[in-house]
Amino acid sequence: MSLLALQGSLELGIIYAIMALGVFISFRTLNMPDLTVDSSFTLGAAVSAMLCTMGHPFLALPAAMVAGWLAGNVTALLYTKLKIQPLLAGILVMLGLYSINLRVMANRANIPLLNQPTVFNSLQGTPVEAQTHWLLPLVLLLAVILLLYLFLQTRFGLVLRATGDNDQMVRAVGVNTNITILFGLGLANTLVALSGAMIAQYQSFADISMGVGMVIIGLASVIIGEVLFGTSSLLRRLLAVVLGAMLYRLVIAIALHLGMPPTDLKLVSAIIVTIALSSPVIKEGLMSRQKRSRSYAHKEVKDNAGNP
Amino acid sequence: MLEIRSLSKTFSMGSINEKLAVDEVDLTLEAGEFVTVIGGNGAGKSTLLNCIAGVYEPDKGSIVLDGMDITYWPEYKRSQYIGRVFQDPLKGTAFDMTIEENLAMAYAKGKPHGLQWGIRKADLALFREHLARLGLGLENRMKQKVGLLSGGQRQALTLLMATIVKPKLLLLDEHTAALDPSAARQVLYLTKELVEQHQLCTLMVTHNMKAALEYGTRTIMMHDGRIILDISGEERRKMTVDKLIELFGRRSGQELDNDRLLLG
Numbered sequence A: 001m002s003l004l005a006l007q008g009s010l011e012l013g014i015i016y017a018i019m020a021l022g023v024f025i026s027f028r029t030l031n032m033p034d035l036t037v038d039s040s041f042t043l044g045a046a047v048s049a050m051l052c053t054m055g056h057p058f059l060a061l062p063a064a065m066v067a068g069w070l071a072g073n074v075t076a077l078l079y080t081k082l083k084i085q086p087l088l089a090g091i092l093v094m095l096g097l098y099s100i101n102l103r104v105m106a107n108r109a110n111i112p113l114l115n116q117p118t119v120f121n122s123l124q125g126t127p128v129e130a131q132t133h134w135l136l137p138l139v140l141l142l143a144v145i146l147l148l149y150l151f152l153q154t155r156f157g158l159v160l161r162a163t164g165d166n167d168q169m170v171r172a173v174g175v176n177t178n179i180t181i182l183f184g185l186g187l188a189n190t191l192v193a194l195s196g197a198m199i200a201q202y203q204s205f206a207d208i209s210m211g212v213g214m215v216i217i218g219l220a221s222v223i224i225g226e227v228l229f230g231t232s233s234l235l236r237r238l239l240a241v242v243l244g245a246m247l248y249r250l251v252i253a254i255a256l257h258l259g260m261p262p263t264d265l266k267l268v269s270a271i272i273v274t275i276a277l278s279s280p281v282i283k284e285g286l287m288s289r290q291k292r293s294r295s296y297a298h299k300e301v302k303d304n305a306g307n308p
Numbered sequence B: 001m002l003e004i005r006s007l008s009k010t011f012s013m014g015s016i017n018e019k020l021a022v023d024e025v026d027l028t029l030e031a032g033e034f035v036t037v038i039g040g041n042g043a044g045k046s047t048l049l050n051c052i053a054g055v056y057e058p059d060k061g062s063i064v065l066d067g068m069d070i071t072y073w074p075e076y077k078r079s080q081y082i083g084r085v086f087q088d089p090l091k092g093t094a095f096d097m098t099i100e101e102n103l104a105m106a107y108a109k110g111k112p113h114g115l116q117w118g119i120r121k122a123d124l125a126l127f128r129e130h131l132a133r134l135g136l137g138l139e140n141r142m143k144q145k146v147g148l149l150s151g152g153q154r155q156a157l158t159l160l161m162a163t164i165v166k167p168k169l170l171l172l173d174e175h176t177a178a179l180d181p182s183a184a185r186q187v188l189y190l191t192k193e194l195v196e197q198h199q200l201c202t203l204m205v206t207h208n209m210k211a212a213l214e215y216g217t218r219t220i221m222m223h224d225g226r227i228i229l230d231i232s233g234e235e236r237r238k239m240t241v242d243k244l245i246e247l248f249g250r251r252s253g254q255e256l257d258n259d260r261l262l263l264g
């Protein structure tokens, strides 16, 4: 694999890591399978692309974040106020957002940004001109990690994390879990939309279907990170998600390099996540089989000993 | 301190499974009163406590706590004034968070939940002191996740969390039932210490008849959603477990039946 392709996949990994951190918030700290992600990613990209075509690439980022926040809020309200199961609430918002995303993109399925200003080409003439494509995402990612790390240790951050662990306990210490879920899903989709906004500008286009399967990629990143880097402390968990996201990109890049057709990408993602999700079951199965074969061995020894 | 008037709660109203779990209950607790609650399976003890805590909304009646009519307050709001320990040791704490983080959340009860730092240095010293008083060595494990603790240690921690900000009312629903006998005894003893130290108004459901008479200042017995016995003072001091069971039979017309019942 060429150095350039390697660098490219790491850059993508940095941007996708922001999305994965959003998925970490909903899946791990809130313990909610939030499928809004697929469409809030596209929403972020769509808002970002449209604002680029209007000449506001920097404004595009906060605008995308606000859009993502609202999308997450809607899912949260469907769940907390209308008592729709989280999985279904996410699917409903995902479906509804498809139409909204098309509207945002002025009823086009694709918005090219080839000759438009983006955050990546707007620093021309400055000393970092040649580095923007990795420097900007990296600075953004580090800021996100730092802010999340600090936020999750504030009073509100603590109860947000406890909500996924034990919502009953959160209410017992006097906190409204409807609020923590509203905020948590808002925050999660804010990060997802920010990631989508960056990707659109990085790839110079937004596409109506670019978010399909995003939630699985995010989940894969979270789980790969957890398995390989552990969950012992908060900072470690956050960094694990980031490393998981980058590793995932790397694996995909290598697979493509080895000749996997790009159309198989989603199948491979699904398989990776299936394996990762079932790893506890697989591990247990292997262990009990070992135990069983060991006890058989014991029995045989004993039986033999009993024979004259 | 707590005034319950004609409180009723029916489950699955209007279906064939309709069940009147709490039936016109009147109950008044004075400040500092420690009431133990006994009764058979399905007597409505947990439902009564859950109505007080706001887990269920009652059909009718009123609950007034220290002058506030909390009957229809949401659960989280009344939790500011009510401390709770559940039967299931998993329910009282966030297992994937550390002991100090759990205590910090409990300690922030009734305070604004914004971007203040979650655990302050000064709080840590206080937590350590409180944990040391439990006598379980938890003060040296404050950075460990609660998931690593035993059931008894968790219940002791939950008890501390429920009382670290003094509640107006403490609700304990068979909080020692899932523990082995020695851990149960220890947690029960801690309960008594904490309740006496803070002079807490307490409702404690227990399956342990002896403990019901030994701890607290007053004992009530429930059957079919009603309070069928309410004893305190001299009458209670003279009461024995055998007499209590006999009284239950006479008042309810049934044998006392509880699968977790402990007589000794």
Ligand SMILES: Nc1ncnc2c1ncn2[C@@H]1O[C@H](COP(=O)(O)OP(=O)(O)OP(=O)(O)O)[C@@H](O)[C@H]1O
Binding pocket: B011, B012, B019, B020, B021, B039, B040, B041, B042, B043, B044, B045, B046, B047, B048, B258
């Ligand atoms: N959520 C619920 N939905 C429907 N019925 C319920 C519910 N909770 C309790 N009940 C019913 O209400 C009645 C009272 O139950 P409750 O749990 O209050 O009894 P209890 O006195 O706590 O009994 P135990 O000693 O077994 O804990 C029982 O008949 C029970 O089946």
Ligand SMILES: [Mg+2]
Binding pocket: B045, B046, B047
């Ligand atoms: Mg009960």
